[in-house]
Amino acid sequence: MSVEDIFREYDIRGIFNEELTPEVVSRIGLAFGTFLQGSGEVVIGRDTRLSSEIIETIFSSSAASLGCNFDSVGMVPIPVVNFATWRKKPKAGVVITASHNPPEYNGLRFRHNDGTGYTTQNKTIREIFFSRDFLKKSWSQVGKVHITPPNETLADYSGFIIDRIKIGRKLKVALDPGNGAASVIAPQLFKQLGIEVVTINAQPDGRFPGRDPDPSVEGKEVLKELSELVVKTESDFGVAYDGDADRAVFIDDKGRKTVPEKVAIMFAKQYLGKRKGKIVANVSCSIVLDDEISKMGGEVVRVRVGDVFITEAIKTHKALFGVEISSHFYFPDFYPFDDGVLASVKLAEILAYSEEPFAVIMDRMRSYPSLRENIECPDKIKFLVVEYLNEKYGKEGYRIDVTDGVRIVSDEGWALVRPSNTEPKIRITVEGRTDDSSKRLLSKFRSDVTSAIKKFSG
Numbered sequence: 001m002s003v004e005d006i007f008r009e010y011d012i013r014g015i016f017n018e019e020l021t022p023e024v025v026s027r028i029g030l031a032f033g034t035f036l037q038g039s040g041e042v043v044i045g046r047d048t049r050l051s052s053e054i055i056e057t058i059f060s061s062s063a064a065s066l067g068c069n070f071d072s073v074g075m076v077p078i079p080v081v082n083f084a085t086w087r088k089k090p091k092a093g094v095v096i097t098a099s100h101n102p103p104e105y106n107g108l109r110f111r112h113n114d115g116t117g118y119t120t121q122n123k124t125i126r127e128i129f130f131s132r133d134f135l136k137k138s139w140s141q142v143g144k145v146h147i148t149p150p151n152e153t154l155a156d157y158s159g160f161i162i163d164r165i166k167i168g169r170k171l172k173v174a175l176d177p178g179n180g181a182a183s184v185i186a187p188q189l190f191k192q193l194g195i196e197v198v199t200i201n202a203q204p205d206g207r208f209p210g211r212d213p214d215p216s217v218e219g220k221e222v223l224k225e226l227s228e229l230v231v232k233t234e235s236d237f238g239v240a241y242d243g244d245a246d247r248a249v250f251i252d253d254k255g256r257k258t259v260p261e262k263v264a265i266m267f268a269k270q271y272l273g274k275r276k277g278k279i280v281a282n283v284s285c286s287i288v289l290d291d292e293i294s295k296m297g298g299e300v301v302r303v304r305v306g307d308v309f310i311t312e313a314i315k316t317h318k319a320l321f322g323v324e325i326s327s328h329f330y331f332p333d334f335y336p337f338d339d340g341v342l343a344s345v346k347l348a349e350i351l352a353y354s355e356e357p358f359a360v361i362m363d364r365m366r367s368y369p370s371l372r373e374n375i376e377c378p379d380k381i382k383f384l385v386v387e388y389l390n391e392k393y394g395k396e397g398y399r400i401d402v403t404d405g406v407r408i409v410s411d412e413g414w415a416l417v418r419p420s421n422t423e424p425k426i427r428i429t430v431e432g433r434t435d436d437s438s439k440r441l442l443s444k445f446r447s448d449v450t451s452a453i454k455k456f457s458g
Contacts, residue, residue, distance in 0.1 A: 005379045006107070007126040009421045010117050010308045013098050013107030016051040020106060025055050028108060029062025031129040032094070035121070038067035038135045040091025043111075045073040045081035045153075047097040047181045047244045050206040051106045056096045059108065064143040066135050074150035075204065077181040077245035079339035082115030083157045084148075086335050089113045097181075100214035100242040101422070103207050115337045117308040150184070158189050164334065165193060165345050168352040172196040173344075174238035174251070176226040178213055179205040182245035186341050195348060198233045200225055213243035216327055227255035236351055237358045239344040246307070247327040248340035250347065252359040261286045262365050264323035265293070266350055267331075267343075271320040272296040280313045280322040280330070282306075283404045284416045284429045288366055289323070304404035306421055307338050325429070368413070369438040370431040375449050377426045381456040382419040385426060388452050389417055408445075412437035415445045426453075 003024055006014035012028060014020035036042070044060055046052035052075070060070040068091075073084050078095045085093030093111030101107075110118040110125070118125075128134070173195055177183040183204045190197045201210030211222045223240050230238040230251050238251030250258045261281070265288070268279050276297045281289055282305045290300050298320075303313045310322045314332050322330030322338070329343035330336075351358055377385060390406040401407040405418025405427075413432035420427055428445050432438030 011109040016106045025058045026062045029059040030134040033063035033066035034135040043085045044094040048204040048206045052096045067143045069143040070145040073153040082337045086115035097244040116311040119308045172235045174230045174235040175199045176240040180243040182241035215240035215249040231255040245340045248343045249327045254359040260327045261289045272298045277320040278317045280319045282324045284325045369435045371442045373428045374425045379424045385452045
């Protein structure tokens, strides 16, 4: 990976001390400070990665040298940084995180003053970075870096949620923060709500010794320990968070990993029971969402993968709720950004008033067999590969949706081929009417993607 490749569609991400070096981080700080015209307040926070504090120090110092003032809220989950930004209404927010990536990665995510992410603004910052046309300030025009103790921000965040969540009966929940940023808030918040908690991997550690920071990674039993803990302790459900806690993967009371769209239907039902409206989902979400939401009188609006696109669509459509297949959940009646910790306590609230256990609710909903696969593909050709396949499938007469990558619809089901926005991979998602049709779809599109990669790699 080169320095050019660390600038993604909605964040900056790379391996620390390789392409994301201290010198590069300093230049990003200068580019960001220039973008802000050397003025204004900025809320900044970081995840548990070993390099996060170093990156925060270098970045904030560089931008402060141009006149920006920083309020550092310390090591907290990304939803808490977003919350602090939304509450304080500064000029911008910044999070030092690489989310679910392996521990050697790190990155930066820029936020609007409502806590949602940058889109086109990232391109402007990238252009400033490479042009090196940075703002210049004299020694007397520099900004400051203020430290707000993390406990203050965490207490404000917890109080906001506790005031809005009501737990109707005693529950027991098994939590797996994965040694990530959720460790500093999730167990404590559940206990404050009167919920009995059992935990694993609940100590912050940027090496992520307990499990992969991606709780939904395919092909690995990363949640085996949590599933066993749920069953052993007779918990009502289990939750696994990713590295920065903007995602929550749920385990039912039988120890089974749940489908995010089915959990989303539970959340949507709570809102649609009060008034009709729209639910925003990304293009790779299961059609079970459309089936169930339409029964409730709601409507599903599909958009591109990525939190920035979900939040924009929620605002545009005044949507009641949002979901991504990667287990991001959005509750706009609380605030406009996604939050894995909030999603988990919202689920507790629903189950506390339910006469049925989690597993029974999940099993009642229809399932369509779906399969997913990630294929390694260099960043420099992954978009070319998908563009080529779009043209190929168009000529073959498929019904195509190009909202995000290329989505192909056939009588057997549908398939989505899209370049990852965060990794050198092409992601394939298929959903068939039967198990056999899903397997046939995955085999075909895997073969097509692999052949196309060879074509552009030669």
